[in-house]
Amino acid sequence: MMIKKIAIVGGGTAGWLAANHLGQSLQGSNIEITLIESPTIPTIGVGEGTVPSMRNSLQKFGISESDFINECDVTFKQSIKFVNWLDKTKHGSNFYHHLFDHPHIFGEQLTDAWLASNESSDYASFVSKQHLCCEKNLAPKTITTPEFMGVNGYAYHFDAKKFAAFLSRHAEQSFSVKHHFADIKDVVVDDAGYITHLVDEHDVAMAFDFIIDCTGFSAAILGNKLGVEFLDKSDCLLTDTAITLQVPTSPDDEIPPYTIATAHQAGWIWDIALTQRRGVGFVYSSKYMTEQQALDKLHTYLGEKFNHLTPRKIPMKVGRREKMWHKNCVAIGLSQGFVEPLEATAILIADFSANLLAKRFPRCKADIALVIDDYNRHVNYVWEQTFDFIKMHYCISDRTDSEFWIDNRKDEQLSQQLKSNLARWQRFAPNREDFASKFDLFDLENYLYVLFGMRYLPASDTLNTVRGFEQLTSLKQQRVNQLLDELPTHRALLEKIKKFGMQKQ
Template identity: 55%
Template sequence: MDIKRVVIVGGGTAGWLAANHLGKAALNNELLSVTLIESPDIPTIGVGEGTVPAIRQSLQSFGISETEFIKRCDVTFKQSIKFANWLDKEVHGQHNFYHHLFDMPSSLGKELTQAWLSKKGRTYAETISPQHAVCEAYKGPKTISDAEYKGHLGYAYHLNAAKFAKLLGENAQERFNVQHISANVQEVILGEDGEIKSLVTDSVGTLDFDFYIDCSGFASLLIDKALKVPFVDKAEQLFVDKAITVQVPTDPASAIPPFTIATAHQAGWIWDIALSNRRGVGFVYSSKYMDDETAVCKLDHYLGGKLSEHSYRTIPMKVGYRERFWEKNCVALGLAQGFLEPLEATSILLTDFSAGFLANRFPTSAAQLDGMRQQFNQVMGYAWERVVDFIKLHYCLSDRIDSQFWIDNGDPGTMSDELSKRLSLWSSFIPNREDFFSKFEVFDLENYLYVLYGMNLPTQVALSRASDESNARMHSDKIARIADQLVNELPNHRELLEKINRYGLQEV
């Protein structure tokens, strides 16, 4: 049987990202049609509203203008995640922080890391990249004269999730001929072989398709409710299971941080994301270590006693992923695939990654399903496990002992065997490219370096030659000079956004 009719159940960011990836792939197969069924009653969750640099490549490949994207989705630039108070305040100061930058570290990363470990003068991120200074100066990553999707430094975006989903939806329909149906799926009908046969909707009747994409969010209508694929719970590794979210209006003249702020507290952390006209704030915590009333009080304190001025909601977070992501003739993407706390913008990252991976080799016949299903599940299972490790890294490296939450996070029994092996290796050797043998690790060497040494991982310092030390010192001085130059030349973040909204960027 040929696969000709594909349906995506669920809209939002996940559904419409998948629609663009699959719709673009379908342009090369005139027999393949893509339909998206979206409930008119379910709002976009929009937890976090942050992305990582890989999204730029996807948006450009979809043919979306960066100028239009910035104007329509309240976009601000994101060059980093600034981690505040993730280390012991008594040892590292009341306002300790480090940056997980989005710019690639210097090509002399190993030599500079070794030199930094020997002396630890400036912060690690300052030592290996000029972007640290740019972020702290609240500068943009590019100028108004730079072409779309190009910049002086690596960057991603903060965005309005509802507006982003709308833009993606329009693009998928107009550019890639994706059909849109507004309806609620009331029943999923399975065939005798256990595959999904059809969907029963409230407004357009029963619809038959050949292949199904589950983007129905936490409801997981297809992969869970219909196909009964088990959920792999990761609560023993990642403790947080709730978030209180609120949107706070901002002064239109105030400076806009070009980074996400992630501030640790006694039982979790707080995200703070600035758009051009508001902040999205989320108080993430573990209900095992903090009750809901205390969490609300803590968030109110963070907002200067003004939480009651705004509406807020509490979101339960079941942390983990599906045991299988592709079952029978159905693939789960987005929140239907799994969920981890939004510490490193993992939701959009994994959705974009897995949707692109599926679209690049989309099956055209039922005979291809078994082999492709096996590969997809293997790749995505590995990717999810390594993302769990990367998130856990932020907690287990902390030297905070001011609450049981942080003490328990340091217990080696709450880490995977792979993470334990890597940390043991990195206590003796600086990480290198060969430690990340799979291209399906969505967080790579550079990401680990920023976090490992931002949190002061003690790595044994190897003996070095005087020439290596001199070379590292010269290169470090060069990075400092480049940083000064960029801080002087790059525009203030808000100023750049105002110019883009007024004049636009140069088209590629």
Template identity: 55%
Template sequence: MDIKKVVIVGGGTAGWLAANHLGKALLNTEGVSVTLIESPDIPTIGVGEGTVPAIRKSLQSFGISETEFITQCDVTFKQSIKFSNWLNKDNHGSDNSFHHLFNIPSPLGGDLTPFWLNNRDYDYSNLVSPQFVACEALKAPKKITTPEYAGALGYAYHLNAAKFAKLLAKNGRDRFCVEHIIANVSEVKLNVSGAVGSLVTDTHGELVYDFYIDCTGFEALIIEKALKVPFVDKSAQLLVDRAIAVQVPTNINAPIPPFTIATAHQAGWIWDIALTNRRGVGFVYSTKYMDDETAISKLDKYLGGVLSDLSYRVLPMKVGYREKFWHQNCVCLGLAQGFLEPLEATSILLTDFAASYIANRFPKSVEQIQSIQPQFNQVMEYAWERVVEFIKLHYCLSDRTDSQFWIDNRDPSTIPDELKRRLSLWESYVPNREDFFSKFEVFDLDNYLYVLYGMKYHTQVKNLTNEQLHLANQQSLQIAKMGKQLAEELPDHRELLNKIKEHGLQSI
């Protein structure tokens, strides 16, 4: 049987990312339609405000103007995540920090990591990338004359998630002819084969489709409640399970950091994301090690005592992913697929990755599902496991001893086996490209280098020869010169955003 009618259940960032990917892929396929059903009563979670550089490729492929995106979604540029206090204050200072930058390390060729390991007095990210200086100077990654989606430095975005969903919705409807239905789905009916047969709605009656995309968030209306696909719990490895999220108004002239700030605390960490008119702040913690009252008090202290004047939400976090991501004639995406935690902006990343994958391999018939489904499930499980490992890396490398939370995060029983294997290898060898053999490594060599050595990981390497030391020193001086030049030439972050709002960027 041919697949002609495709439905996405649920809006928000996940639903409308899927609608744009599928709408674009299926637009010129005769007889095939894409519909999105969105509840009028369920608000967007709206705390997924950080992205990774891959989102630029998707937005450009959708035909969305970067100028329009920046001006309509309160966007700021994100060039890094700056991790503060993730290491022992006694050993590394009370203001210890490191950057996970978006530019490749050692851009002049070769690898400066062995040089750093022979002289660990340097800040790793400052040594290997000119982007460090630009970030610390609060510079934008491009100029007003730089074309859309291009930059002098690598970047992603911070954004208003609710406004982003609206922009994606408009683009999906107008450009890719996605039908938009406002309705509540009250029942999911299965057919005799156990696949999804129809949806019962409150305003449009019973609706029949051939293929279903579940973007209903934590409710997982189709994949869990109807199809009974189990959830793989990862809370034994990733210990945080709750977040307090708040939006903090800012002065329209306040400086804007071009990076996410992730500040570790006694039982987790705090995200701090600056948009053009506010900050999105979240206190992430483990209820095993900190009660809600203490968490609220500590967030209030971080914000300077203004929390009582603001509206905040306490959000439970069910950490893990689906046992299967594609079952029968249903694929789940977004929070219905799984959730780990906000560190490294993995939620939008995995949604975009999965939606793009399914759009590029969308089955023409029900019969084709049997050949495509197992591969999709295998790829997505691989991707999720690698993300679990990368997030855990930040915790298990910390040498903090000030609370049981950090001590327990180093317990080998909480560390995934593959991560333990890699860390054992990297005790003797600097990571290289061959260690990341799959193109489905969501985080690869560059990401690991910044985190491993930003957190002072000890890799035993041979002493460099005098010639090697000389060449590496010359290269580090050249990178420092590049960083100084970028800091002088690139505009102030807020200054560029104001210019974009007034003049726009050059379209490609």
């Protein structure tokens, strides 16, 4: 049986990313794609940060970066700035940058030199040209830099609801994706367990050959209807609640070109600046902090000026589905699973999963058996690696000011892989061979910035002898000085893009 009709159930960022990936990949195939969106269930709408791979997806879709920036309230993201993730009694008010430039642009010797220097300076500042650009609130490019290209590495912050609407228009206009509003209340399956029809609230049965579940936390189809088990990870990842606010800003406020992630006694706070507002979220563990304490701390962070704003509470169900593809149904987005958005994880995994599905989408029912196991294995690997990477931020912290931070270091909360990696990295610095899979969404550079930013360092007797690195340091500083002269401020570039647009490649 040929696959001729695909239903994507659920809109939002995940649904429309899937629609664009499949629409682009299946052009000319005569496969019809319909996105079915509930008119009554709102999207979560708080995933507003990305990683650099999003540039590749938008470019692949044929989207104009200038249009995207102007229509989705986009700002540039060059880093995540982690504040107070270490013990303030030992390190004072501390921060480090997880930059989007590779730390070895000027050579691996700079990392070796930093390790051998008794770490008197910040790692990211020592090896990268991007650190000071971020601290000076500079843009990652100039108005003459072509679309999707950068002087420094970058991703985006955006208004999630505007982004979903933007992707919707593009999918409909460029890839002829159909958009239908309905609440799906049931499915019809055949004797082999494959879905044949979706049933809406009016008992209308709609025939489809393949289903993509983008219904969010409920996983209404893959989980509720097909019974794929949810694997709970709350015993090792302790945060389970977020309270969020949209905070207005002034037109002359500077716009940090990075996400700010500020640790507190039982979790952390995200702070994302768009052109007209900030998206702020207070992530915490309800085991270690009451809702009232969380609200009080959020208002302390924001200041009395914003005490009148009412936060939105979002319970977080941390974990993943046992598998993401069952029979003719694939889950993408929050229906796959959830882990706190500390490293822009939600959109990253949704984009990866949709792209992977589009690359080898089955053309007939018999094809499913040929690709389903690989897909599940790859996506499950990505989720497990992501859980480890997020957990690492907590378990290598030396904070002892609350039971939350102390409990996060308990050995039984760590996977065997993470324990093995951390034991090795306590003796030897991470290297490329530690990340052998092409499905490592978080790679060597990500781990270097986080491990060394949090002062998790290899033993001194395993370090390489370094000579002649001074020339590299001088070259890096020359480049930094050039960028400080050439790059506009973040807000200035956004205003120019709004007025003139960027050059096409």
